[in-house]
Amino acid sequence: MCGIFGYLGEKNAVPLVLEGLSELEYRGYDSAGIATLIEGRLFVEKAVGPVSQLCSAVSSDIHSQAAIGHTRWATHGEPSRFNAHPHVDMDASCALVHNGIIENFQKLKEELEEQGVVFSSDTDTEVIVQLFARRYKETRDLIQSFSWTLKRLQGSFACALMHQDHPEVLLCAAHESPLILGLGEDEVFISSDIHAFLKYSGCTQTLASGELAVLRIGKSIETYNFELARIQKEVRCIDHTEDSLDKKGFDYYMLKEIYEQPEVFERILHLTCEENSFTESFLKGFSLDEIQSLHIVACGSSYHAGYLAKYVIESIASIPVYVEIASEFRYRQPYIAEHSLAILISQSGETADTLAALNEFRKLSKARVLGICNVRESALASRVDHCLFIEAGLEVGVASTKAFTAQLLLLILLGLRLANHRQVIAQEDLAQAIQGLKDLPNLTRLFLDSSIHDWRCRQIEETSFIFLGRRFMYPICMEAALKLKEIAYVEANAYPAGEMKHGPIALIREGTPVIVYCGDRSVYTKTIGAIMEVKARKAYVIALAPESNRDIAAVSDEQIYIPDSHDLAAPILFTIAGQIMAYTMALQRGTEVDRPRNLAKSVTVE
Known part of the structure; x- marks a missing residue:
């Protein structure tokens, strides 16, 4: 490479x-x-x-x-x-x-x-x-x-x-x-x-x-x-314009790409949604009939996107979803049922382990294969039965930002489309969900224009951070921890908030920074319980919560407030908060934001 x-x-x-x-x-x-x-x-x-x-x-x-x-x-x-x-x-x-x-x-x-x-x-x-x-x-x-x-x-x-x-x-x-x-x-x-x-x-x-x-x-x-x-x-x-190697006044590509996310969301929503339903072109020619299970395979950030998709699709479409890391899937001889749908996610469409997993799917079953990627000329796009493109444009920063949130949005829309096809979602709920996602571009702009950029990590000298979240927030915590590792070179681990007492709480000492994502309303009080557990051990808690939950200040040391949104849009907004936090900490630590050590943007070898 x-x-x-x-x-x-x-x-x-x-x-x-x-x-x-x-x-x-x-x-x-x-x-x-x-x-x-x-x-x-x-x-x-x-x-x-x-x-x-x-x-x-x-x-x-x-x-x-x-x-x-x-x-x-x-x-x-x-x-x-x-x-x-x-x-x-x-x-x-x-x-x-x-x-x-x-x-x-x-x-x-x-x-x-x-x-x-x-x-x-x-x-x-x-x-x-x-x-x-x-x-x-x-x-x-x-x-x-x-x-x-x-x-x-x-x-x-x-x-x-x-x-x-x-x-x-x-x-x-x-x-x-x-x-x-x-x-x-x-x-x-x-x-x-x-x-x-x-x-x-x-x-x-x-x-x-x-x-x-x-x-x-x-x-x-x-x-x-x-x-x-x-x-x-x-x-x-191809009809092309010279793509986005111009930083357009931003200091780093990563920051530029964070700010491009509202436009990416608008492109995806324009191609997939109309008033209260879906465009005719969304998944046109790809049958969703008789699907009894989903197998999502990916690497890195794309794996985290797939993990959120599991939570979302199982909850709204009532269908089992299995999510695996491609490098593990390809060697473990998994059982793939006849009426399965395989979903392979790769920003570049060239990730070696993901392509190898595709070959395994072809050997093991007759499952339909759906690709999700950013590059029309990629190997993944040419080999799957149907490909959904995330419309993110060129992403230069090694740490994925706009491509990751584009994957999240497209996977959530796929879940809604599948739920509607299976007739397991009320039309009123579907309309509210689509409108909630349509609000996402403006909510993102609102958040990016807020005081979030004034935030500085007070625990920047610490060498280990813990992220906690429940339900939809847990995969987002996984991604936030990865971002911190990638560009700030800080050890960071994400756990389901309910798992702290089963081992990770032993890591807590006075001043340990614990970043808690309180963005899932259905488990909000349970997440507060996890905060109380780590506060009892004198952890330093940074809480991320919706604007309407300012009571979080009573149990945390710092707060970052995210615009209120539909439940399906919240994971994306909380993701963006994590991106900005990682970016800020990288600047504070003086690391290379766009080209972190030892990492490559496109991993084309095993």
Whole structure:
């Protein structure tokens, strides 16, 4: 991991690739590198740190028609210059960049070492280029050697390769890892992410798993499977605008994306709801008949969204919902009933474990599969039976904000749609719920314009925080704790409020910060009981409660008030409070808000 970018065409490739790598930095990075050809010889430059370090190291005088580059997020080998991509063969005749994990790299490496190959890095990636180079020396056939190499690999990968014997050619391939081609006039872009080249081309081809492409200057793209059978691919031209890499006056992308949430909610509601019901287009062509259970599978924040969906859908649609972490689901051989609906959630649509879970669903049952993601060109969107798009736009901050709340809103709407289809919700209740959600954009604006931004954590020196919530608030506490871990580097754990006496209360000492979400009216008094338990042990309690529950001040040390709302809208508003709290604490602690250490935006490896 983490980002591939390449260019072949009439323009100067080097500045275009450096620019593309900069656009991919939001996905995560610890080092970066670029390869190109100068007077027929391979030139490679690498740097540890952000792409700006690489830009400083590359001469502005270099002019070339072809280049490949990479931003790395370490999986095999520590972050260093010699582990950064591109990697080259022993003769420095070819260079390769790669995303993914080669599971049989150790066996291949030993095989190559026995043949006299000397490795210069600790990565699995170098095995690919060394293996290719050995085959090419034997056959002198560029495409056949590439195909042969790909078939030797086990694992997930997307890669791009260039060879000094063929300066007018780039090769690329994908297997269970994303790679997108952008087509311009006499030029082609290669990227892990469509946003990196959209300003230059809106015409794309996505390489499916098990496909390779041959790119030549001034010629059409040749696409093959790994057995070199030719594949005809359609070019998809999308109506695009340059997306939101402009911070628009905000100090951080995360804060900008927090403030974009009302517009995201409005887009979703416009596409899904009309007066007191649903638009005809919402889930059009996807049958909800005979569904007897739901299986939701996701990772990270998306898992928390799925967890809230379980609470909501079971309560309003009277149907059992099972929620699992994708990396666990794919290995435990679960039982999937015949009339199940599988829901897979991934912001990027490329999360490796979630896609692997999709494969397991296909093997285990004939369950219908619904995807929820943010990227129309993603692998998830192309493989499920139907996909709901969260309409969040590009999210640059590594810690998810607007994408997460968009997932929540869409899942709540899905629950209402399912309840209505099953005729288990009164039309009056449905109308009130839809209106409550329609109020959400303005309530969010009201909250964002409130004094919440004046809040500062008085316990900022503490190293451990506890979050408590019941019912709808518990999954929201899980997400809030994750946000604090991600960007403030603080140990934070979320518990159902009723579980404190079963173990976690042993962690309470004088001054322990406990953040309690009191946003579920049906269990409000029970949540107050949990506050009293921790206050008796001298915890420092920060209570989040609706405006109408200002009595909470009598039992807590600090209060954050959230606008009153419909029960189904409350989890989203309380989520936004947690986002701002985490953002503020990250600023107080001086951490990197948009690009926290060790994290990548899109996790495309297991």
